[in-house]
Amino acid sequence: MVQATSLPRNEAGIAAAIDALTQQFGDRLQTGQAICEQHGHTTTWITNQAPDAVVFPTTTREVSEIVAVCAEYGVPVIPFGTGTSLEGHVNAPAGGICVDMMRMDQIIAVHAEDLDVVVQPGVTREQLNTYLRDQGLFFPIDPGANASLGGMAATRASGTNAVRYGTMKDNVLGLEAVMADGAVIRTAQRAKKSSAGYDLTRLLVGSEGTLGLITELTLKLQGIPEAIRSARCSFRTVDEACRAVMMTIQYGIPVARIELLDEMSVRAANAYSGLDLPETPLLLLEFHGSDSGVVEQSDMFASIAEEFGGFDAAATSTPEERSKLWQARHDMYWASLQLRPGAKGLSTDVCVPISRLAECVGKARDKAESMGLVAPMVGHVGDGNFHALLLIDMESDAERQKADEYIGWLNEMAIEMDGTCTGEHGIGQGKRPYLQQELGDATRYMAAIKAALDPENILNPGKIVEM
DSSP: OBOOOOOOOOHHHHHHHHHHHHHHHGGGEEOOHHHHHHTTOSSOOBOOOOOSEEEOOOSHHHHHHHHHHHHHHTOOEEEESSSOOSSSTTOOBTBOEEEEOTTOOOEEEEEGGGTEEEEOTTOBHHHHHHHHGGGTEEOOOOOSSOOBHHHHHHTTOOOTTHHHHOOHHHHEEEEEEEOTTSOEEEOOOSOSOOOSSSOHHHHHTTSTTSSOEEEEEEEEOEEOOSEEEEEEEEOSSHHHHHHHHHHHHHTTOOEEEEEEEOHHHHHHHHHHHTOOOOSSOEEEEEEEEOHHHHHHHHHHHHHHHHHTTOEEEEEEOOHHHHHHHHHHHHTHHHHHHTTSTTOEEEEEEEEOOHHHHHHHHHHHHHHHHHTTOBOOEEEEGGGTEEEEEEEEOTTOHHHHHHHHHHHHHHHHHHHHTTOBSOSSSOOTTTTHHHHHHHHTTHHHHHHHHHHHHOTTOOBSTTSSSOO
């Protein structure tokens, strides 16, 4: 485990806030050890820092009342969605009150003619897309996990569709949020564009609950494509696969997804998902458009892939075959665990300019091998983002130390390549040591914004920037 830094606790304030909130919320406020630990530690390898209580609001007004009580007593407030974040975002280093948003799960309004929807933060992406399906609409951001939309906005999530549809910052039209004093603000109307003042929507998207608690979102929607076609192609090397990706993007082929699996990941997918793919680097692609358009796009990619040594290429528009391929991609975490039974998977991500991607992935693989680490890699290579999953014996101090060293080395290499220490995982606690290295003096201005909006540092303290 990475030892997370603890912050000073306000014991008297925490006790007073719990008493006040218990009177208001009754059994919707829980203080049991098990439920608190569940809300402190989820999918991260950072030490569990549990809150002192978990409260379950159902309305914006209730969230406002919770924050107002915590502000009165100087008590930390930590928002919680489905708990699928990876960098210690939901830990409570100073204790405090966890606000679990999952009972705020209403789809408030669908404006099909405007291609937007208004939702509460506890709605998950799968829940929303199931609801929208019979209207011919969908929400495209897919981080893999069935995350809550509030959490996806808070961490500026993206995923496999980002190369065509962008990330959460591109798909949130406006927010309702509760600020550090309990005030409720709305950052924008439903118009598709605006020049009205500071862009508070983009400020809160990606702020990880440190500037405000998101209680409502207005999201862009897309029409379900007339046709969807998936393709795959194997390559002899990662370098050849990445060069094929660069050429595909430069040609302007409108790929909806383009994913890289290294040899180790393909081997895991074959065993776990019952596939029979060549165990060499693999690109998985998806094209959206008309029946003729997706065939044309996949044929253009096939020609590019052949130029870079691609082989065993195949394409399909059959839903069952497409689903089998993409389900195997989404199951990569579980498939990878089979490569080293009994090990835990520690996931990290970086993002670099596409022109540096092949070099970055190659060096990352070589470094893992030289350190004796098992680290299958997959990537959203259309935008230069890739993930390494380190398979570690968590009982071994030596292996944990090597994993920590490797992750630090990978972050620093990405930054040196004009990239970022995180393409989509966010900063939280785990990436915070590298933010200063990446952005330099800009972090002072981040801290100034935090101090202006949350002067008592009660909103998710210990995340992103130092106070």
